[in-house]
Amino acid sequence: MSTAAPALVCTDVHKSFGKLEVLKGIDLSVDEHEVICLIGASGSGKSTLLRCINLLEPINSGSIQVAGEEITASGVDVNQVRRGIGIVFQAFNLFPHMSVMGNVTLAPRKVIGLSRSQAEAEALELLDRFGLADKRNEYPDRLSGGQQQRVAIVRALATHPQLMLLDEVTSALDPELVAEVLNVIRELAEGGMTMLIATHEMGFARDIARRVCFLDEGVLLEQGPPEQIFSSPREERTQQFLQRIIEAGRM
Amino acid sequence: MNGANGSDRARRGSLLQISSVWVAVASTVVVFAALALIIVNAPGWPKVKHAFFDPAEFRAYFGTIGHAFVLNIKIFLVAEVLILTLAMVLAVLRSLPGPVFLPIRLLAIGYTDLFRGIPTILLVLLFGFGIPTLQLSHVTRDPVYLGAAALVVIYTAYVSEVYRAGIDSVHPSQEAAARSLGLTRGQTMQTVILPQAVRRVIPPLLNDFIGLQKDTALISVLGPVEALQRANLGSASEFNYTPYVVAAFFFVLITVPQARLTDWLIARDRKRQMAGGRV
Numbered sequence: 001m002s003t004a005a006p007a008l009v010c011t012d013v014h015k016s017f018g019k020l021e022v023l024k025g026i027d028l029s030v031d032e033h034e035v036i037c038l039i040g041a042s043g044s045g046k047s048t049l050l051r052c053i054n055l056l057e058p059i060n061s062g063s064i065q066v067a068g069e070e071i072t073a074s075g076v077d078v079n080q081v082r083r084g085i086g087i088v089f090q091a092f093n094l095f096p097h098m099s100v101m102g103n104v105t106l107a108p109r110k111v112i113g114l115s116r117s118q119a120e121a122e123a124l125e126l127l128d129r130f131g132l133a134d135k136r137n138e139y140p141d142r143l144s145g146g147q148q149q150r151v152a153i154v155r156a157l158a159t160h161p162q163l164m165l166l167d168e169v170t171s172a173l174d175p176e177l178v179a180e181v182l183n184v185i186r187e188l189a190e191g192g193m194t195m196l197i198a199t200h201e202m203g204f205a206r207d208i209a210r211r212v213c214f215l216d217e218g219v220l221l222e223q224g225p226p227e228q229i230f231s232s233p234r235e236e237r238t239q240q241f242l243q244r245i246i247e248a249g250r251m
Numbered sequence: 252m253n254g255a256n257g258s259d260r261a262r263r264g265s266l267l268q269i270s271s272v273w274v275a276v277a278s279t280v281v282v283f284a285a286l287a288l289i290i291v292n293a294p295g296w297p298k299v300k301h302a303f304f305d306p307a308e309f310r311a312y313f314g315t316i317g318h319a320f321v322l323n324i325k326i327f328l329v330a331e332v333l334i335l336t337l338a339m340v341l342a343v344l345r346s347l348p349g350p351v352f353l354p355i356r357l358l359a360i361g362y363t364d365l366f367r368g369i370p371t372i373l374l375v376l377l378f379g380f381g382i383p384t385l386q387l388s389h390v391t392r393d394p395v396y397l398g399a400a401a402l403v404v405i406y407t408a409y410v411s412e413v414y415r416a417g418i419d420s421v422h423p424s425q426e427a428a429a430r431s432l433g434l435t436r437g438q439t440m441q442t443v444i445l446p447q448a449v450r451r452v453i454p455p456l457l458n459d460f461i462g463l464q465k466d467t468a469l470i471s472v473l474g475p476v477e478a479l480q481r482a483n484l485g486s487a488s489e490f491n492y493t494p495y496v497v498a499a500f501f502f503v504l505i506t507v508p509q510a511r512l513t514d515w516l517i518a519r520d521r522k523r524q525m526a527g528g529r530v
Binding site: 056082095097142 | 427431432435443523524525
């Protein structure tokens with residue numbers, strides 16, 4: 001029995017790129033400490049939804065609330081909003097000209113205003129927690145894909161976000177590197193981090209998600225606990241999608 | 252067996268290496284010797300040698316032209332700092348997004364179009380002779396300053412385009428990553444985009460700087476005694492072109508170390524950022 005507002009509420013979110021409508025009225029509510037997996041074919045709108053929540057893409061209509069505040073209202077300080085929402089991208093997007101330490105301390109120093117020594121002390125603690133302390137002086141291109149993605153997660157955590165958005169964070173990794181990244185996400189989930197995860201890793205989704213949402217052509221077609229979605233999906237499109245995944249040997 | 256084979260192969264490999272070095276040396280010597288022979292045996296060579304490569308003239312003018320060259324160095328050092336700064340401002344202005352900044356973008360585009368198009372010597376003349384004729388108070392009439400100002404105006408247009416190419420070459424996902432962390436547009440530009448952009452355009456930047464260094468000689472048309480003007484005077488009094496060769500020698504002398512320094516900087520950066528090496 002909690003009176004706190006949900007961590008995230010999307011209400012009738014529409015988004016178009018030119019004539020192409022990518023999100024066709026998404027309604028989604030995420031409670032605090034809840035882990036939700038977004039599944040669906042490529043182009044179904046998963047990434048776009050995450051980018052809209054982070055305000056990297058302006059929405060055409062509808063509204064998005066984070067912790068009870070409407071972030072899509074005009075006059076909202078987008079930098080302040082983004083500070084509270086961490087996003088991790090499929091392609092890592094680390095800054096190649098900065099060391100691991102530079103990547104992780106950039107936002108704490110520039111956005112929060114910590115001193116270099118304070119920011120580095122905090123960063124070291126985070127890096128240590130994810131087994132990356134010995135890589136702090138390396139440059140991104142000299143790390144494995146798994147290490148790079150873990151650094152990207154640490155970088156997103158450095159501003160102490162209340163909500164993490166993960167956009168297919170294992171899709172660009174070699175299969176043997178996927179586990180180390182999933183373990184990090186698992187640890188975050190156990191720590192109570194609220195997360196919205198777009199993923200193609202169905203086993204992982206079944207394992208970690210409290211709720212699985214199936215997106216199909218910009219519509220949130222079906223959602224429910226993983227057992228229900230994966231074993232007895234109601235919608236025909238969901239059944240077809242899962243059938244294709246099984247045929248591809250991905251589940 | 253294997254070991255013996257391996258060392259055999261290694262020996263053959265190093266023999267190959269040594270012989271390829273000799274081939275390189277031999278072909279270089281043959282080519283340059285042939286060129287030298289052709290030039291030296293040309294019918295007019297004694298005249299050319301006397302007019303352009305007179306050792307006595309070379310020695311006589313080395314000191315005075317070297318002294319005058321200090322003015323060229325001063326001009327381009329100051330101009331380079333101004334150009335680097337102004338061109339950066341221009342490039343950033345031109346990459347401002349959104350309809351609000353359209354007038355600023357248009358001004359920036361107009362500036363580059365105009366000043367990249369004007370022949371440098373025309374602008375040097377226009378500034379050097381035009382501005383004093385306006386008889387404005389508080390505006391310098393010193394031809395060195397006016398000529399340098401013309402160079403700054405022209406090269407700012409060139410260098411801003413180089414910067415802009417660098418900015419455009421940084422993938423938009425870098426901006427997205429920085430903005431997603433809560434950095435403002437300005438902070439993103441300053442800490443994420445520009446550092447990567449500038450690293451990528453160092454070779455073409457150096458290109459423009461060598462161009463600038465040579466173009467400091469254009470200021471001679473306004474009268475100041477820099478290296479080329481000094482060579483002009485020397486050549487006129489001696490009826491000999493060797494002073495020009497002396498001036499050219501100084502220009503080449505300063506560009507070569509800069510080129511090597513840039514190569515070294517780029518190699519060091521690459522080594523540090525890329526896999527497979529430790530600094």
